[in-house]
Amino acid sequence: MNLIPQPKQCTVREGQFHLTPQTVIAAGPQAAGVAGYLARKLFPATGWNLPVRATRAKGHPYIFLALDSRLSGLGAEGYKMEVTPVGVTIRAHAPAGLFYACQTLLQLLPAAIFREAPVEGMDWAVPCVEIVDQPRFAWRGAHLDSCRHFMPKEFIKKLLDLLALHKMNSFHWHLTDDQGWRVEIKKYPRLTEVGAWRKQTLVGHDYAQPDEETTYDGLRHGGFYTQDDIREIVAYAQERFINVVPEIEMPGHAQAAIAAYPELGNLSEPVEVCQRFGVITHVFNVNESTILFLQDVLSEVLELFPGKFIHVGGDECPKQEWRESPAAQARKQELGLKDEHELQSYFIRRMDDFLTARGRRLIGWDEILEGGLAPNATVMSWRGEKGGIQAANAGHDVVMAPTTYTYLDYYPTEQTEGEPLGIGGYLPPERVYGYEPLAKGFSREARKHVLGIQGQLWTEYIPTPKQAEYMYFPRLTALAEVGWTAAKHKDYASFLARLEAFFERLDVLDVNYRPV
Numbered sequence: 001m002n003l004i005p006q007p008k009q010c011t012v013r014e015g016q017f018h019l020t021p022q023t024v025i026a027a028g029p030q031a032a033g034v035a036g037y038l039a040r041k042l043f044p045a046t047g048w049n050l051p052v053r054a055t056r057a058k059g060h061p062y063i064f065l066a067l068d069s070r071l072s073g074l075g076a077e078g079y080k081m082e083v084t085p086v087g088v089t090i091r092a093h094a095p096a097g098l099f100y101a102c103q104t105l106l107q108l109l110p111a112a113i114f115r116e117a118p119v120e121g122m123d124w125a126v127p128c129v130e131i132v133d134q135p136r137f138a139w140r141g142a143h144l145d146s147c148r149h150f151m152p153k154e155f156i157k158k159l160l161d162l163l164a165l166h167k168m169n170s171f172h173w174h175l176t177d178d179q180g181w182r183v184e185i186k187k188y189p190r191l192t193e194v195g196a197w198r199k200q201t202l203v204g205h206d207y208a209q210p211d212e213e214t215t216y217d218g219l220r221h222g223g224f225y226t227q228d229d230i231r232e233i234v235a236y237a238q239e240r241f242i243n244v245v246p247e248i249e250m251p252g253h254a255q256a257a258i259a260a261y262p263e264l265g266n267l268s269e270p271v272e273v274c275q276r277f278g279v280i281t282h283v284f285n286v287n288e289s290t291i292l293f294l295q296d297v298l299s300e301v302l303e304l305f306p307g308k309f310i311h312v313g314g315d316e317c318p319k320q321e322w323r324e325s326p327a328a329q330a331r332k333q334e335l336g337l338k339d340e341h342e343l344q345s346y347f348i349r350r351m352d353d354f355l356t357a358r359g360r361r362l363i364g365w366d367e368i369l370e371g372g373l374a375p376n377a378t379v380m381s382w383r384g385e386k387g388g389i390q391a392a393n394a395g396h397d398v399v400m401a402p403t404t405y406t407y408l409d410y411y412p413t414e415q416t417e418g419e420p421l422g423i424g425g426y427l428p429p430e431r432v433y434g435y436e437p438l439a440k441g442f443s444r445e446a447r448k449h450v451l452g453i454q455g456q457l458w459t460e461y462i463p464t465p466k467q468a469e470y471m472y473f474p475r476l477t478a479l480a481e482v483g484w485t486a487a488k489h490k491d492y493a494s495f496l497a498r499l500e501a502f503f504e505r506l507d508v509l510d511v512n513y514r515p516v
């Protein structure tokens with residue numbers, strides 16, 4: 001059936017359903033929202049404004065969507081779909097399931113359904129099938145770094161549409177880093193007035209050359225999302241059943257914020273928004289005023305992002321400035337802490353308390369295990385699987401995002417000649433596809449704490465949306481199947497065969513994927 005991700009059960013029947021201008025979209029109670037989305041998706045290519053009604057109409061072909069309490073076994077995201085020559089019937093326990101059924105229906109139609117202008121002379125046929133489907137994991141995510149290179153709002157929306165097509169439900173949006181602060185904060189306007197812009201950026205690999213030999217492009221880089229932009233994107237994501245997880249980095253990767261407000265740093269000399277990449281030594285200080293500053297920032301972030309999870313980074317925070325800072329050392333003493341790792345752990349715990357008191361959950365990269373994990377924290381395991389295994393075995397929820405299988409900024413091919421400059425590494429689609437998130441090492445109990453998987457896209461060497469697409473696809477397509485499809489139904493040869501049809505959809509959607 002050329003569906004990606006592969007559904008749980010799919011039985012092909014004789015015959016076809018044909019979408020016509022007479023087709024009625026019928027939506028039972030609480031299905032109208034998804035029905036409206038489907039009508040809007042079918043409109044541009046067909047040119048037909050199919051009506052959404054409460055019931056089916058006699059003699060009219062139909063697409064019927066309804067919630068069904070008997071389907072609780074399929075979870076909130078599962079669905080049942082039956083296509084017969086007279087109509088399509090979709091049932092699910094919750095609206096998210098109806099939504100994923102609509103994604104399946106769109107994939108059962110000719111790829112031209114994704115065109116944005118009417119396509120004449122098409123037979124909009126859907127094969128008769130019965131599908132029962134539900135995802136393996138609850139967290140099926142993609143991450144995007146909008147800091148190293150700013151990514152325009154229209155691209156974020158395109159990406160969200162692509163995530164929906166892949167039945168992915170989480171967008172981890174990396175919004176602050178050394179090279180740029182990208183989210184407007186009303187109380188601290190300099191974060192974007194100053195922190196969103198760097199004078200220039202380096203050319204080539206920074207780790208390949210000493211500082212004095214570094215060449216810069218002499219061009220100002222930057223941009224930020226206003227709070228209105230953010231609200232627009234979050235609403236767009238919500239309509240597609242995607243949670244947006246904002247990342248506000250601390251205590252490392254903080255140079256842009258320190259450039260804007262020098263009192264947040266450890267040094268007496270000011271710093272600029274960073275023009276190179278890598279792990280930077282300028283980090284937030286551990287003064288009470290800085291913790292309160294960041295909690296103020298989080299307060300505005302909570303208003304903008306209604307999802308449960310708030311990412312606070314926590315990775316790659318060099319401790320050198322804290323070791324050399326009398327204020328940081330005094331703070332360590334006063335708190336009775338053993339070392340600087342415990343100081344970082346204290347910092348993160350303060351954020352955990354803050355978020356927990358507001359009904360949210362803190363998530364951070366696996367370095368937050370060092371110095372002791374905050375009690376309510378969820379861990380995103382990136383430096384391999386070890387951190388995730390350790391945290392899950394200790395009863396914490398985890399998201400698996402290990403470099404070896406999910407770092408989509410790595411080169412997709414071993415032979416890098418002719419490829420756009422990348423960060424390094426090598427991660428072919430087949431290895432992404434072969435990832436088994438419940439690796440050895442998780443206790444039986446701990447397996448329940450593996451929320452799911454996520455693909456990362458860091459953009460040091462990815463200056464444009466087109467290049468981002470090239471790195472995402474089709475590796476994110478492979479990861480979507482890792483997240484959705486039961487391990488026993490995964491098969492790389494079958495995936496590659498289905499991918500050919502999937503590429504036709506990506507062609508129509510003007511996605512700059514890398515052919516396999």
Ligand code: ACM
Pocket residue numbers: 315316365382
């Ligand atoms: C990371 O890649 N530093 C999380």
